Amino acid sequence: MSVAGGGPSFSAYSWSGPTNFNGNMTVVDKVPSEMLFLVDSHWFQFPPLNPMWHALLGFFISLLGFISLCGNGVVIYVFSCTKSLRTPSNLFVVNLAISDFMLMATMAPMMTINCYFETWILGPLMCQIYGMLGSMFGCASIWTMTIIAMDRYNVIVKGMSGTPLTNKRALFWIFQVWLNAGVWTLAPILGWNRYVPEGNMTSCGTDYLSKDWISVSYIWAYSFFVYGLPLGLIIYAYWFIVKAVAAHERQMREQAKKMNVASLRSSEVQATSAEIKLAKIAMMTISLWFMAWTPYLVINLAGLYSPTSLSPLASIWGAVFAKANAVYNPIVYGISHPKYRAALYQKFPSLSCSAGTTTETQSQGSAATAVSDEKSTA
Numbered sequence: 001m002s003v004a005g006g007g008p009s010f011s012a013y014s015w016s017g018p019t020n021f022n023g024n025m026t027v028v029d030k031v032p033s034e035m036l037f038l039v040d041s042h043w044f045q046f047p048p049l050n051p052m053w054h055a056l057l058g059f060f061i062s063l064l065g066f067i068s069l070c071g072n073g074v075v076i077y078v079f080s081c082t083k084s085l086r087t088p089s090n091l092f093v094v095n096l097a098i099s100d101f102m103l104m105a106t107m108a109p110m111m112t113i114n115c116y117f118e119t120w121i122l123g124p125l126m127c128q129i130y131g132m133l134g135s136m137f138g139c140a141s142i143w144t145m146t147i148i149a150m151d152r153y154n155v156i157v158k159g160m161s162g163t164p165l166t167n168k169r170a171l172f173w174i175f176q177v178w179l180n181a182g183v184w185t186l187a188p189i190l191g192w193n194r195y196v197p198e199g200n201m202t203s204c205g206t207d208y209l210s211k212d213w214i215s216v217s218y219i220w221a222y223s224f225f226v227y228g229l230p231l232g233l234i235i236y237a238y239w240f241i242v243k244a245v246a247a248h249e250r251q252m253r254e255q256a257k258k259m260n261v262a263s264l265r266s267s268e269v270q271a272t273s274a275e276i277k278l279a280k281i282a283m284m285t286i287s288l289w290f291m292a293w294t295p296y297l298v299i300n301l302a303g304l305y306s307p308t309s310l311s312p313l314a315s316i317w318g319a320v321f322a323k324a325n326a327v328y329n330p331i332v333y334g335i336s337h338p339k340y341r342a343a344l345y346q347k348f349p350s351l352s353c354s355a356g357t358t359t360e361t362q363s364q365g366s367a368a369t370a371v372s373d374e375k376s377t378a
Helices: 033-038 041-045 051-081 088-117 123-161 167-189 213-258 274-305 312-335 338-347 364-377
Strands: 195-197 204-206
Touching: 033 123, 033 195, 051 088, 051 312, 051 338, 088 123, 088 167, 088 312, 123 167, 123 195, 123 204, 123 213, 123 274, 123 312, 167 213, 204 213, 213 274, 274 312
Parallel strands: none
Antiparallel strands: 195 204
16 A cells, blocks of 8 residues: 555555665564574564554554453453352353453453564563463363353253253363363473464464474364364254254144144244244354454464465464454353343443343353253243
C-alpha cells in the first residue's frame, strides 16, 4: 500500500518513511545477545516486521487480555458465590474459567511489553516460564473442555446407567487435567523439546523447527494427546449426545400421539426442539475449539515439514487464535447457562442483557439437565 504524494509506504516486512530500516537488517537483530542461543537459524533470513504489526498485535493481545480477565473473572465469582450453581458439573466450568483467566493474566502483559520493544526483552528464563505457563494453561483448558463434553455425554447418553458425578469425582478429574497439563509442560524443561522465541520474537513456544528425533517426537506426541485425542473425544461425545436427544424427541412425539395431544411440552419449549438446539450448540462448541487450536497445530507441523512456508508474520496467528479461545469460553460455557444469567443479573444488573428470557438457546449444561428431567418423567 502506498500513499499519494510520496508519503510512507508499508508492507509486512518493508516500509519507507521516518522509521526506514537498513535493508541488511533481520528480524533477529533486535534480540538481546543472551537470547540468541535459543533462536533457530531459520529466522535469520527474514527482515524485521513492519512496526505496524507489532503495534496491532500488542493492542489486540491487550484487548483480548482485558476482555478475558473480566469475563472469566465474573464467571469464577458468580459460580463460586452462588449456592445453586455449586454442582459437581459446574466445577468443570469454574476450572475452565480459572485456566483461561490465568492464561491471559500471564501471557497478555508479557507479550504486550515485548510488542512495544518489538522483540523479546525479558531474558531466557522468562522465555522458558512464558512458554511453560502458556502450555500448561492451554492444555488445562483443552482437557477441561473435553471433560465437560464427556460429563454431558454421561448425563444425556448413559442416563441412569451412567456413573453419578460427585464433588469428589469431579475434583479427581480436575486433578487429572492439571497433572496431564503439568507433564506436557515440564517435558521441554527437562529436555524433551524446548521453549524458544517464535518467529515474531515477541513470544515463546515449543521448538517446532529442530529436526532431531527428540524435538520431532515431542511435537507429534503433543499434537496427538493435546489436540487430536481431545478433539476426537469432543466430537464423539456430541455426536452421540445429539443422537440421544433426537431419539428422545421421537419418543416424546410418539407418546404425544398415543395420548392424542399435539405435544407433551409447553408452547414455549415447542418453539425450537431440543435436538436442534443441542445440535447448534455442539456445532458451535466444536467449531470454536477447532478454529482456536488448529492454526497452532498447522504452524507446528509446517515447522517440521515445510519450514520455507513459515514466516515471522505467519507464526503470529497460532498464538493469537489460541489466546482468543480464552475470550469466548466464558460465553459458551458460562453466560449461555440460564441459571448463571439469573445469578449474574442479581449480582451485576448492568451486565445482564435479557433477564428472565426463556426462549434463548440453552447451554449444554442446561440441556443435559432438561433432557435427564424429561427422561425421568416421560
